[in-house]
Amino acid sequence: MALAVEDIVARCRGALDEHTPALAVRDVLDALVAGPTALERALGPVELGGITALHSADDLTILRVAWTPGMALNPHEHGMWAVIGMYGGQEDNAFYRRVSGGLEPAGGKELPAGDVLVLGHDVIHSVANSRRDFAVAVHVYGGDFFSVGRSEWDFETYEERPRDFARTSRLFEEANARWRDQK
Numbered sequence: 001m002a003l004a005v006e007d008i009v010a011r012c013r014g015a016l017d018e019h020t021p022a023l024a025v026r027d028v029l030d031a032l033v034a035g036p037t038a039l040e041r042a043l044g045p046v047e048l049g050g051i052t053a054l055h056s057a058d059d060l061t062i063l064r065v066a067w068t069p070g071m072a073l074n075p076h077e078h079g080m081w082a083v084i085g086m087y088g089g090q091e092d093n094a095f096y097r098r099v100s101g102g103l104e105p106a107g108g109k110e111l112p113a114g115d116v117l118v119l120g121h122d123v124i125h126s127v128a129n130s131r132r133d134f135a136v137a138v139h140v141y142g143g144d145f146f147s148v149g150r151s152e153w154d155f156e157t158y159e160e161r162p163r164d165f166a167r168t169s170r171l172f173e174e175a176n177a178r179w180r181d182q183k
């Protein structure tokens with residue numbers, strides 16, 4: 001049987017019953033990204049960057065996220081644990097810590113296809129795709145990703161503000177337009 005979205009959802013939901021759900025989800029994603037072709041078939045082709053919700057509940061959100069080549073998303077927190085499983089391209093993560101009046105950089109991690117990254121509930125990161133192909137991943141969050149109140153920070157000034165999904169959508173649109181012009 002071919003892998004289907006409902007299988008991915010069922011495996012992640014099963015992980016919530018484990019003692020440490022984020023680590024159990026990591027194991028699920030480790031297995032999934034080991035078969036990128038099956039994942040691609042289940043989730044469909046990527047033609048543009050964007051966020052596709054595969055499952056949305058109070059205790060679990062599963063997204064397919066495709067970062068457009070050249071795109072960067074400003075620092076943000078999730079307010080819940082997150083697990084990112086890359087199955088195409090590469091996502092470059094930069095981490096930050098809160099300091100009075102803003103943020104300071106705190107290292108980074110390149111995440112190539114096949115890698116899985118677990119982020120604790122208090123992590124602040126920014127994400128960039130510096131490659132010439134889409135960076136594609138399954139993102140799993142231990143809560144309701146779309147309605148929990150949380151912060152983002154300006155890329156240059158590190159000024160804190162409420163997370164703004166309309167702004168994120170515009171970033172995707174601008175990056176997609178630039179990418180289409182370049183092709």
Ligand SMILES: [Fe+2]
Pocket residue numbers: 076078125
């Ligand atoms: Fe994030």
